[in-house]
Amino acid sequence: MPPPAPQAEDLQVELRQVCLTRGATVVLDGVSLSVRRGELVALLGASGSGKTSLLKLINRMLEPTAGAVAVEGRPTTEWDPIRLRRRIGYVIQDAGLFPHYTVARNIGLLLELEGRPAAQRRARVDRLLELVGLAPATYADRFPAELSGGERQRVGVARALALDPGLLLLDEPFSALDPVVRARLQQEFAALARELGKTALLVTHDLQEALRIGTRICLLANGKLVADAAPDDFLRLDAPEARAYARAAGLGAAPQG
Ligand SMILES: Nc1ncnc2c1ncn2[C@@H]1O[C@H](COP(=O)(O)OP(=O)(O)OP(=O)(O)O)[C@@H](O)[C@H]1O
Numbered sequence: 001m002p003p004p005a006p007q008a009e010d011l012q013v014e015l016r017q018v019c020l021t022r023g024a025t026v027v028l029d030g031v032s033l034s035v036r037r038g039e040l041v042a043l044l045g046a047s048g049s050g051k052t053s054l055l056k057l058i059n060r061m062l063e064p065t066a067g068a069v070a071v072e073g074r075p076t077t078e079w080d081p082i083r084l085r086r087r088i089g090y091v092i093q094d095a096g097l098f099p100h101y102t103v104a105r106n107i108g109l110l111l112e113l114e115g116r117p118a119a120q121r122r123a124r125v126d127r128l129l130e131l132v133g134l135a136p137a138t139y140a141d142r143f144p145a146e147l148s149g150g151e152r153q154r155v156g157v158a159r160a161l162a163l164d165p166g167l168l169l170l171d172e173p174f175s176a177l178d179p180v181v182r183a184r185l186q187q188e189f190a191a192l193a194r195e196l197g198k199t200a201l202l203v204t205h206d207l208q209e210a211l212r213i214g215t216r217i218c219l220l221a222n223g224k225l226v227a228d229a230a231p232d233d234f235l236r237l238d239a240p241e242a243r244a245y246a247r248a249a250g251l252g253a254a255p256q257g
């Protein structure tokens with residue numbers, strides 16, 4: 001029996017037949033994707049396959065050329081973009097911290113924009129730093145240039161969590177890390193997302209990362225969603241693009257039978 005159709009209130013994100021053209025490039029071509037509350041979707045695809053563009057459609061930094069994108073059951077074009085973005089935590093590719101602001105100010109920026117009092121902001125920032133494993137006393141007053149790449153990425157994650165959004169968009173948040181730190185951060189993040197009950201779409205180039213933390217793996221190629229599967233099933237898919245990923249990661253398909 002097929003699983004029951006998701007209830008509208010369970011659907012955090014829905015793309016329906018989405019096409020996106022940027023300049024002369026057809027970036028996305030008929031992509032449909034429904035993400036339910038609590039899912040952690042790993043989004044794979046080669047460079048230029050449209051992963052970042054797909055995230056930007058969700059927080060309305062881009063609008064589809066055709067088709068529709070809905071968040072919490074409502075088309076993004078009907079949301080006030082500022083309100084929408086404050087409900088969605090966004091970890092920008094390469095962390096995107098403001099270099100002339102301290103770590104604390106970077107993390108607390110949205111709280112500042114929301115008019116939260118300074119003492120409340122500081123308490124929240126300290127809590128967020130602890131959550132991502134950075135001691136506030138050591139890190140709060142540093143500038144981004146005084147951090148390692150991994151620490152910067154943690155600050156990016158903390159900033160995305162500042163307003164306690166139910167939905168997180170993370171664009172290669174662990175890309176520039178050595179394999180050991182990376183594996184630890186991936187595990188910590190997956191546990192954190194579970195614990196806090198977040199829904200997340202996480203972009204990655206790395207199948208191992210997708211398998212480690214995704215509850216579901218989606219693969220973009222040539223503007224189309226060519227695979228959408230649970231981690232356990234992904235390695236058994238027939239789609240040539242999925243098989244190429246598995247081979248490149250040294251994870252050939254298990255023998256059929
Ligand atoms: N501002 C823009 N104007 C025109 N084309 C763009 C623009 N930004 C991106 N593109 C094109 O859109 C396509 C998808 O870009 P996108 O950034 O979504 O890819 P990506 O999958 O995130 O790649 P990467 O893994 O390198 O980050 C690419 O062909 C890119 O050249």
Ligand SMILES: [Mg+2]
Pocket residue numbers: 051052053093171
């Ligand atoms: Mg990108």
